[in-house]
Structure formats: C-alpha cells, structure tokens
Amino acid sequence: MKLFSKEQIYEGDKLTTERQNISSTDLMERAGTQIFNWMHARMQGAQVPIHVFCGIGNNGGDGLVLARHLVTHGYNVVCYIVNCSDKRSKDFLINYDRIKSVSNTWPNMLSCKEDLSEITIGGDDIIVDAVFGIGLNRPPNDWVKHLFQKFKVSKAFTLSIDIPSGLFTDRAVDDEDAVVYAGYTLSFQSPKLAFFLPGTQKFTVQWEVLDIGIDRDYLRETETEVELIAKHEVLPLYKPRQKFAHKGDFGHVMILGGSYGKIGAVNLASRSALSSGAGLVTVYIPTCGYHSMQTAVPEVMVITDEHETHISNINFDIQPTVIGVGVGLGTSEDTVKTFAAFLKKNTIPLVIDADGINILSRNKTLLNLLPEQTVLTPHLKELERIIGTWSDDFEMLEKVKAFSEKYNVIVLIKGAHSITVNKNKMYINTTGNPGMATAGSGDVLTGMISGLIAQGYTPLAATIFAVYLHGKSADISLEDYGYQSLIASHIIEKIGEAYIDLFKQPEQPKEETQQKQ
Ligand SMILES: NC(=O)C1=CN([C@@H]2O[C@H](COP(=O)(O)OP(=O)(O)OC[C@H]3O[C@@H](n4cnc5c(N)ncnc54)[C@H](OP(=O)(O)O)[C@@H]3O)[C@@H](O)[C@H]2O)[C@@H](O)CC1
C-alpha cells in the first residue's frame, strides 16, 4: 500500500473533484458518510453519548458531516466547534450551516480555556476527534492542548478522523501533551507515516483506512516515497520453482561469523538461510565451533578459521553467491583487521549485521569498500553507532536516506515496524510481533535475507521479502508459543508455513460456507 504525502493527498482530492465532476463539498460528504457508516455498523443505534469535536478546517468539516448523520439517525450527539483559527474552510462553513438545519441545538462554540469547564465527558462516552487533520501547520494553542488533555483524562474511547489531532504528517511533535491519544484512527486513503514510527506510534492504538473513492488512475500512477508491505506487495516478488530445478539453481550462502560462546548465532543464521530456500550453505567460523555446527546442522558445510576462538584470517577458496557477515563475530583486533582486508578484495554481495556493523561504525572508511547494494541490518542502537544520533524519527529517516544514497547500500532499520531504506524509497513492514524481542531473532533474519539473495532475488527484493516472511513466521509461531516462550529457533521452524501462507485464500465468511452445504 502506498503512503501518500500530504501534498499528494491534496493533489488527489483536486484531481478527483475534476475527473469525477463533483465538488469538494461532495467529497467531504463522502468522507464524513464513510466515518458515519463505520460507526453505525458497530453501534447499531446505541445511545452512548458521542462528543464530536470539530476544528475549523476540512477535518472539522468531516466531523460536522458525521455529526449531522448521527443526529438524523437518532444518536445521542453533542457537537463542539474548536474555534482555534479565524480561517474557516469553505466546506467547513457549508457543513456548519447544514448541521444547523437538522438540529435545534447548535454546536457548542469553544474559544478559550474557560469554555472547557462546561464540557463533561464520561469514561464510557465516545469522543470523535475532528479538530486537526493533515493541515496542522503549527503546534496547537494552549487551551486546545488543555482540551486534548481533557480527552485523555476522561478515559473515553477516542476515535480520530484521518489522523490524531496535533500529530504532523511529516515532522515530529515537540509537546506530546498537545496531541490526541486515539484508540482508533480512521484514515482516508492511506495511513500516515507517524503511525509506524517508534516515537509517534503511541498516538493511535489501531488504525484503518477508509476508501473515499479518490481517482483510481491517480492512486495507481503516483509514485510514493513510502510503501507499506503486506502480502499483496510481496506476492509479486515470489519466485516459483521449476520442476527440473536443482540445488545449483538456488545459490550458495556463506555465513561468516561466530566467536567463542557465540557460535549459536551462526547456527541460527545458517539454518534460516537453508529454510528460506538456499541451495547450499557454508559457515566460516572459528575452530571452536566446528563440532557443534557439524552435529547440530548436518546440512551445513563448515570451514574453520585458523584461530580457535575468533575469526583472524578470512581465507576460503569457494565462490559463495552471497555472504552474510557479522552474527556473533565479535570485534577483536584480529577480526577487525581481517574483515578490513577481506572487504578490500571482496566483490561478492554482502548482508552485514551485528558486529559487522559495529566494526564499520568504528572504521567508517571501510564503508567505501562495500559492494553496491550491500544490505546492512542494524537495530536502532547499531544504527546510531553508524549514522550518529538524531533528535526524532523523521530526522533519523532523513539521515538513513542520505547514508543509503552516499554509499549505495540498503539499510534495514529493525524494530516493531522494520523499515527498508533504499536511497529515497522506504518500505515499512507490517508482519511481526513483540515475541520477536528475543535473542537471535535478528540472526535468523540475516540468514533469510542471504538465503533469498542466493536464490536470485535482488538485494532490495530479498530484504523486503525476508523481513515480511520473518515477521510472518513469528506471527504463526505465536499461536503455539505466545509472546514469552517464542524463541528464535521457532521462527525458523515456521518459515515454511510463512511461504505456504502466501498462497492461502482468505477464509470465506461463515454464512456463505453454510449455504453451500
Ligand atoms: N483525500 C482526503 O484525504 C480528504 C481529506 N479530507 C479532510 O481534510 C483534512 C485536511 O483539511 P485542511 O487542509 O483544511 O486541514 P485541517 O487539518 O482540517 O485544518 C487545518 C486548519 O487549521 C488551521 N491550523 C493549522 N494548524 C493550526 C493550529 N496549530 N492551531 C490552530 N489552527 C491551525 C489552518 O489554518 P490557518 O489558521 O493556518 O490559516 C487550517 O485551515 C484531512 O485531514 C481530512 O480530514 C476530506 O474532507 C476530503 C478528502
């Protein structure tokens, strides 16, 4: 799914009204009606008090359309105008008139802090937040901030329209008290980037996209900087196997890493590479890992470094398709030296994780030696070591884009919503769960990305696809193990099911199934 920027959304609105020959008021009517339908389907006329807070722009206009439909359908509605600016939008004003024609009680006008004392919101009531949408261009006034605090203190379920008010689409918030904490956000056409970033995800517990019929051609043809990756997006990447295929067709992964006490990381990465479909897998490890690797994973070939406890002299005479380097590697002086020497002569595609990234962070000139489209897979701490600190997530993304451009590398920012960055394009993953916050789950991912590159996926496709499958495997494992007991090996066990799930048809609704019987 594409994540459109604020500018692209405004452009889409404009084109839609032109191409469909409708007015912007009609489009607002559609948007507000969609929100109403969503609520009506769930509430079925229930008389819970609904407080609809409308700003003076088009977000407020959507709120007024909703409030009007709620009134005409007999709901228990109180409507408020958060009168926070002199510039009222045209469609706000039209809908302000329209609501007056269906109700004897005019919306309550709120203009200052004193007005807020009149408002009583019960814990079981519903708040609809239509104060600011994507048009927010400065932090809200103090009294509006107090209103948002009142929402929070009330503990009422808060439904935000389009975006929690106070949240910007393209920059961070300075004052978290000046943002609405939504239980649910109904976003038009595409979710907003802030929903997926560590610093701003907390402002909405859940979100859903409502289709308001924006021009299809515009949506299809417009390139966005950010894409959300779900099954629909990874399916076209999948490479089917031919009947006469043999293992030589699926590449040879080398996992280079491990040190005394951390051979397990290599074990995990190599098993993951195999389970993702690599034809052959060889590990390059210090001598101390030889027996455990050969015993634990008979499918994997082992080359040992001359040193017992760490890698000291990278030297092999096979030709892997791709090398996954860094898991459990350590950063001893010998290892750093041999890694630097290896990078000087290496031309094989690389996936670099963990200590591989840490070594690069301390020796930044080595970055110039990376093959084009090398994949780096840092978690946030490793990322900070390599690109430096940032003041908020938006700045972090800008820095990663610049880094990716400068070195022509793919950076996978690992987290709850892992983000693959390739120059100025970003791909946000949607699978995975907090059960993955466990030792070794990153090692599994390194093996999976390497396994896909070996099979001929481009480094970018391999990263996007592997991150999706990795999260999906963990989601499937969750059913057996729950969040706490899930360990990295369980993720590997379910890679197969994650592949199979790609081709599962969505379940039919129960009624239909019964009718057929
Ligand atoms: N395709 C779609 O997605 C569709 C989207 N639609 C809806 O339109 C919404 C966007 O509407 P919008 O552009 O009118 O902006 P919105 O956020 O309502 O208000 C901003 C207004 O408030 C003001 N203002 C800004 N910051 C302020 C502050 N801190 N404190 C005080 N005032 C502040 C600013 O005016 P200013 O005071 O700067 O002159 C501006 O006029 C969008 O989110 C969605 O709900 C649908 O209706 C149709 C299809």
Ligand SMILES: Nc1ncnc2c1ncn2[C@@H]1O[C@H](COP(=O)(O)OP(=O)(O)O)[C@@H](O)[C@H]1O
């Ligand atoms: N809360 C979460 N939700 C989804 N995925 C998560 C969550 N926490 C961690 N992960 C995923 O688990 C993996 C952890 O990797 P990493 O931090 O490198 O762990 P390790 O070093 O132990 O292998 C990453 O792919 C990350 O995206």
Ligand SMILES: [K+]
């Ligand atoms: K809003």
